[in-house]
Amino acid sequence: MKAIIFDLDNTLIMWKDEFISALKNVLKEMNYNFSEELITKIDESINMSEKYYPKLSKETFLEFVNHRTNLNLPILFVDKLIEAQGNLFYQDEELKNTLEYLSKKYDLYVITNWFTETQKKRLENMGILQYFQKVYGADINYYKPNPQAFAVIFEKYQPNECLSIGDSLENDVEFPISLGMHAIWKTDKKDHRYQTIKSLNELKNIL
Ligand SMILES: [Mg+2]
Incomplete structure (x- = not known):
């Protein structure tokens, strides 16, 4: 080998907690009101694009999030989410x-x-x-x-x-x-x- x-x-x-906290911070920062239900829907849409596309892109990810939540989040949301997740620390x-x-x-x-x-x-x-x-x-x-x-x-x-x-x-x-x-x-x-x-x-x- x-x-x-x-x-x-x-x-x-481990994924879950950190994603949710980063997600909430981004929505807060962008002045979106969110419920736990909305957070769950966004969370669920993460894996949706992999069922339909061979590759990941910011655009396709956003498309699934907006479709699932009936929101019209801008691409800035994805940029901020990528950044927020990247700023989390672990030991x-x-x-x-x-x-x-x-x-x-x-x-x-x-x-x-x-x-x-x-x-x-x-x-x-x-x-x-x-x-x-x-x-x-x-x-x-x-x-x-x-x-x-x-x-x-x-x-x-x-x-x-x-x-x-x-x-x-x-x-x-x-x-x-x-x-x-x-x-x-x-x-x-x-x-x-x-x-x-x-x-x-x-x-x-x-x-
Ligand atoms: Mg895994």
Whole structure:
């Protein structure tokens, strides 16, 4: 094995709370009144564009948000959201140690279904960006599980030299395996079909 390709949200960084707080701050800043229901609708529209488009763009994301909420939010909303999410800080010393260890043995990458700029900033804030050779968001790459999503990795490695790690059974486990890669599912569930871990810190004992 030569390369490990990590998912980001709910794999390297837990997603929910921070997204909601950033979202609320942006709406407040733009003087929009919001209810919990509206927040939920915006949250739900995040993953909608990946069902219809091969790639992410600010415009398509906004289109789904406006459609779902009946609002007419401007593109500035997306710009501000990307920025706000990128300004959130996290600490996880144990994860840092794990990535330090893994980066000495393997080339590490991130492939994520969100905006590259936000994701790189979040990794940077956490002090772990330097462990990755490259971070591919769905705006510069393709959504998982688009058949092209791992093509950028296969330019350098054979599929069986690559290990995918993530929390989505479909995107991070079944899809990479169908391409000939190895995969580890980050989950609290037990599933005898796949190798599973509850925490990334278990990787030090496996790899
Ligand atoms: Mg994920």
